[in-house]
Amino acid sequence: MLNVIGLSVAGRPLAFDSCELTASAEEAVRSGSFDVVWVDDGLPCGEDDECLVTIDGAPWLTGYVRDINWSADPDSRIVTVSVVSRTVDATEGAIDHPTGSIEDCDLRDIAASFDTGGVGVDVEIDTEKKPLHQIVPGETLFATLEREARAAGALIHDTPQGRLKIVAGPEGRHAGILAEGVNITRASGTLSGQFNYSEVKVRGQSSFGTNGAALRPEAQAKGTAQRKRTLIIYHEGELTSARAKKRAQWEAKRAAGRAKAASITVPGLSDAAGTLWTPNWLVPVDVPRGALRQDMVIAQVSFAQQGDGSGTEATLTLKDPRALGGENPRGDSAKGWEAPGEDDPSFRED
Incomplete structure (x- = not known):
């Protein structure tokens, strides 16, 4: 097509x-x-x-x-x-709010209150309410939402209509398969141990309470490294047990996906069913020479086309679905492609 x-x-x-x-x-x-x-x-x-x-x-x-x-x-x-995209204003323009804070709010409340530029935010996840959300003076809408999205293990991207969208995990599945020798023009990949950690710990503090859970909370999630390599992250804002564990697991997955990606170029801009290649959608991949045989998620898509329609191609940057909040693809790829699974993060209060 x-x-x-x-x-x-x-x-x-x-x-x-x-x-x-x-x-x-x-x-x-x-x-x-x-x-x-x-x-x-x-x-x-x-x-x-x-x-x-x-x-x-x-x-x-x-x-x-x-x-x-x-x-x-x-x-x-x-x-x-x-x-x-219109969403550039959410990344470059400051929030202009009369007080800079709201109380008893979840992520939808935060988006609605601080979208003072009228960009529009579609929040497709549920988050727990927090007693207070305070913006940093001069902060952008994206920055204040991204802090909350990280705590919820969610992604923020834009839509064709120029709105922000907050989601957790892949949003769809493409038809067909990307297969070496069939429909792949070029393929390459990178597997790096730079961001492999044995465990990821998230520490922070709560403004409410004086016990260990408020003053010294720490959550820990398992990473992918076999040797001792610890990543410690200090969480911005209020840190509860649920937020700490979610953040730790999310950061472990994101770390594993940062330096492990495949780049595949295919003719045309759409899959076997005519659907445009779309970020955060799944697609089966079979590239034996890259030791890659599993479902992958599209982290980025780049389209190129001549004005007369000739020379049209798409380049897809692919990652293990777990690196963007998805499930275990359960394929036959080399172990290096893996991101952490859904283990049960621990929480320490003392």
Whole structure:
């Protein structure tokens, strides 16, 4: 299936010679870069103009023009336009709240109260209520949400409509399989022990109470290293037993996934059923020469296309699903691809 990418700025379509698009399950802002065809004097658009990127007519990025780079000589002119999701304001603009704090709140309450820029936040997880949430002066919406998301073992990424989305674990499954010798153009991988830890400990404090659980709480989760290598993290904000254990397990998984990823390039932009490759979706992978045979989760997707639709390809960055909060893929991959499973983290109060 031939997928066609389109770009419109301020409601006007712009032709382009080539483009690159990138979205990640681990980042809050998707982006794109277009080599625009422009023969008139002046520039095709202005920075901060509203824009829309579509694939086969459906929204893929809703946002703004970020940069306009141009160069010219007597024989040619090049105009490159980069675009970003609306969620860029949640990562760069400060929260403008009258008090900077709210009481008796969960993650949905925090998102609703501190989204003062009107970006929009879809919270698809339930979290326990906390007595108080206080922002840091000058803090962005993403920063204050990300602290809570880490404690809940959740990801924050953007949507095609330019909203933030908070989820725990993979959100879908692609049709078909990525198989060496069948539909993979290029494949590579990295397995590093840099972020392997034997255990991850989370420490912090609570503002309420004077016992050990309030003053010296510590949760511990098992990692992937066989030798003694401990990662100690100090948790920002209130630390309860449930939050400490969830954070410890999440950090153990994330650490294991930081330096273990496969990169696979395939022709076209969609799977066997015509669904666009999507971050935080699962896909079966069979690459014997990389010792990789299991379900993987798409951590990042990059699309590239010429303006006439030729030369279209997708590059997928893949990780063990557990590295993004998913389940054990139970495949036949080499042990180095593993992330920690769902063990029962311990909690110490003294």
